[in-house]
Amino acid sequence: MTLLVFGKTGQVARELQSLAPDAIYLGRAEADLSDPQACAAAIRAHRPAAIINAAAYTAVDTAESDEALATAINGAAPGAMARAAATLGVPLVHISTDYVFAGTGIAPWRPDDPVAPPNAYGRSKLAGETAVRAAGGAHAILRTSWVFSAHGSNFVKTMLRLSETRDTLSVVEDQIGGPTPARAIAAACLEISSQLRSAPKKSGTYHFSGAPDTSWKSFAEAIFAQSGRQMTVTGIPGSAYPTPATRPLNSRMDCTSLAQTFGIMRPDWATGLRDVLRDLGAAP
Numbered sequence: 001m002t003l004l005v006f007g008k009t010g011q012v013a014r015e016l017q018s019l020a021p022d023a024i025y026l027g028r029a030e031a032d033l034s035d036p037q038a039c040a041a042a043i044r045a046h047r048p049a050a051i052i053n054a055a056a057y058t059a060v061d062t063a064e065s066d067e068a069l070a071t072a073i074n075g076a077a078p079g080a081m082a083r084a085a086a087t088l089g090v091p092l093v094h095i096s097t098d099y100v101f102a103g104t105g106i107a108p109w110r111p112d113d114p115v116a117p118p119n120a121y122g123r124s125k126l127a128g129e130t131a132v133r134a135a136g137g138a139h140a141i142l143r144t145s146w147v148f149s150a151h152g153s154n155f156v157k158t159m160l161r162l163s164e165t166r167d168t169l170s171v172v173e174d175q176i177g178g179p180t181p182a183r184a185i186a187a188a189c190l191e192i193s194s195q196l197r198s199a200p201k202k203s204g205t206y207h208f209s210g211a212p213d214t215s216w217k218s219f220a221e222a223i224f225a226q227s228g229r230q231m232t233v234t235g236i237p238g239s240a241y242p243t244p245a246t247r248p249l250n251s252r253m254d255c256t257s258l259a260q261t262f263g264i265m266r267p268d269w270a271t272g273l274r275d276v277l278r279d280l281g282a283a284p
Contacts, residue, residue, distance in 0.1 A: 002023075002024065002047075002048045002049050003020055003022075003023035003048060003052065003193065004023070004026070004042070004043065004048035004051045004052075005024065005025045005026065005052045005053075005054055006031060006033070006042075006051070006052070006053045006054060006055040006081065007026070008025045008027035009152070010055060010056070010152060011147050011148075011149040011151050011152045011154065011182035012095060012147070012182045012189070013025065013054040013055065014149065014151040015151075015186035016052065016054060016189065016190070018183075018186075019186050019187060019190060020190055024048065030042065033055055033056075033057075033073040034069060034073055036077045036079065036081075037080060039077050039084075040080040040081065040084040043081060043084040043085060043088065048090060049197060050090055050091050050092075050093070050197055051092045052092075052193055053077075053081055053093070053094045054189070055077075056074055056095070056125075057069065057070040057074050057124065058121075060099075060121040060243075061244040063120040063245065064120050064244045064245050066120075067124065070124040071124040073124070074121075074124035074125050074127065074128045075128045075130075076127075076131070077128075078128035078129075078131055078132050079128065079131025079135065081094075081132075082131060082132040082135035082137060082139060083135045085137050085138075085139070086136050087137075089137070089138075090137075091139060091193055091196035092132065092137065092140075093139070093140045093142060093189045093192050094128065094132050094139065094141050094142070095144060095189070096128065096129050096142065096144075096205075097122065097143055097145065098143055098144070098177065098207075098209070098253055099118070099119065099121055099248065100115045100117050100122050100125055100126045100143065101113065101115060101117075101122075102117075103118055103246075103248020103249055103251065104248075104249065104250060106252070107250075107252070108213075108252035108254040109207065109251075109252065109253050110207075110257075111143070111204070111205040111206060111207055111254075118246040118247075118248060119245035120245065121245060129141050133205075138203050139196075139203050140192045140193075140196060140203060140204065140206060141204070141205040141206070142189065142206055142208055142258075143205065143207050143208070143253065144180050144185055144208045144209055144253075145177045145178055145209045145253060146178060146251065147180050147182050148179055148180070148181060148182065148272075148273070149181065149183065149276055150279035151182070155216070155220075155223075156276055156277075159220050160223065163224060163229045167230065167232065168231070168232040168233075168234065169232070169233050170233075170234045170235075170236045170241075171216050171220045171235065171236065172215070172216045172217065172235075172236055172237065172240075172247075173215045173217035173235030173237070174215070174237045174238055175215065175216055175238050175249050175250075175251065176213055176214065176249070176250060177213060177214075177248075177250075178209030178212070178214070178252065178253060179210045179219050179269040179272075180267065180269065181210065181267055181269060181272030181273075181276065183272065184208075188258075188264050191262060192262055192264070202261050204257075204261075206255075206257055206261070207253040207257070208264065208266070209251075209255060209266065210269030211267070211268060211269065214269075215235070217233055220233050221233050222270060223273065223277075226274060227283065228283075
């Protein structure tokens, strides 16, 4: 199977390269997502058997002042990919986010719950979801959250960096979600794309996040405990750490339908964390 992946340097794309080294990977030089038609042209040129879109505009705070570009990359480009994929009759797996929801309450978000993005990034990702569905081809929209890995910028690497110069840290404790290893997301995307080829009726929107749900504070404490670093962590409300983009308090996700349809279970984030710390050389 010829697999075409949009993305080269992102967290999930890097993990895909280790799991599926024979796939074709397109970075910005090969397919700039700010030019949606270039993405469609790449699909027509390669004529793959399946497509994974692991590329996105992910600068959540910057999107508040650059929503047009964020929407072109996260909205228009996936739509162009989906239409090209539908024309060729091949499945598209598109990674999305819990930020399409309002982030209120305490119940895990289900795939069919009403959407209400709290920020520009969420609106741009919702535009992409809408465009992928409208294309009418075989597809899976995989919403995930709190992605971490040994690559790029993420919460785990930030905590490790801060621990080099501090022995106390204040971390938000009223935002709850499921930290998700990028490696697990990559594996899920590969499995979904494979199943969609023979069972396009499995198309739809699914959720995938690490278990169990936790707070940023508790996640930070686990990072320091597993890396053997002495750090006093104090919990603070999100309101004490203002950011340009509103962050959801509730990022819990109901992943039941993914398990039922594709047999993919929620990954244990503590196990994924151990793997990442080992890869970073940060395990004791």
